[in-house]
Amino acid sequence: MRSLKLLFMQASFISTGIFLGVGIAQIIYHLIGDEYISEWYFIPSVLLTGILCSLPVLLLTGENHNHYKLRIAAHFSILFIAVSLLGLLFKWYSNFMGYAIVMLIFICVYVFVWIVTAWIYKEEDKQINTALDSIRDEE
Numbered sequence: 001m002r003s004l005k006l007l008f009m010q011a012s013f014i015s016t017g018i019f020l021g022v023g024i025a026q027i028i029y030h031l032i033g034d035e036y037i038s039e040w041y042f043i044p045s046v047l048l049t050g051i052l053c054s055l056p057v058l059l060l061t062g063e064n065h066n067h068y069k070l071r072i073a074a075h076f077s078i079l080f081i082a083v084s085l086l087g088l089l090f091k092w093y094s095n096f097m098g099y100a101i102v103m104l105i106f107i108c109v110y111v112f113v114w115i116v117t118a119w120i121y122k123e124e125d126k127q128i129n130t131a132l133d134s135i136r137d138e139e
Contacts, residue, residue, distance in 0.1 A: 003061060007054045013116050015050030017109030022046075025101060045090040052086070053079050076110065 022038075029036040056078045059071055083106045084099075086092075093099045 003058065006057060006061065009117070009120070010054035010057050010113065011050040013050075013113045014053050014109060015046055017112045018046045018049065018105065020112075021105035021108055025105065039091065041090065045086070045092075049083065049086050049090075053082055056082075079110065080106065 026036045056075050059075050059078075060068075080103070083102070087099070087102045093102050
């Protein structure tokens with residue numbers, strides 16, 4: 001159940017991050033005078049990307065904390081390749097500059113998801129510790 005919650009949370013954060021990144025890119029395009037027009041399947045492609053890109057987080061779960069730097073590097077690499085291929089499939093970019101923008105958005109979303117996930121888990125830890133302290137006080 002915890003893994004399912006984690007996958008849902010990651011998919012939600014990834015999709016939200018992509019929408020925020022694309023929104024910022026659209027503002028930048030507008031300010032420099034270019035037009036950004038997305039295809040009709042853009043929203044479903046972002047949601048599918050969020051779901052698919054949440055699956056590799058299972059590499060990072062579990063009790064085994066050995067080689068965590070290697071696991072994080074593998075996680076980042078898998079997602080980098082996945083986003084590159086999904087971007088090509090869904091025509092998120094058509095040239096190198098477009099690819100660079102998509103990868104910049106990817107890196108920002110990756111950092112955003114890590115920060116938000118850490119914040120949520122820190123809040124859950126605080127709630128658990130508060131509950132444990134109140135149980136100890138009662139005894």
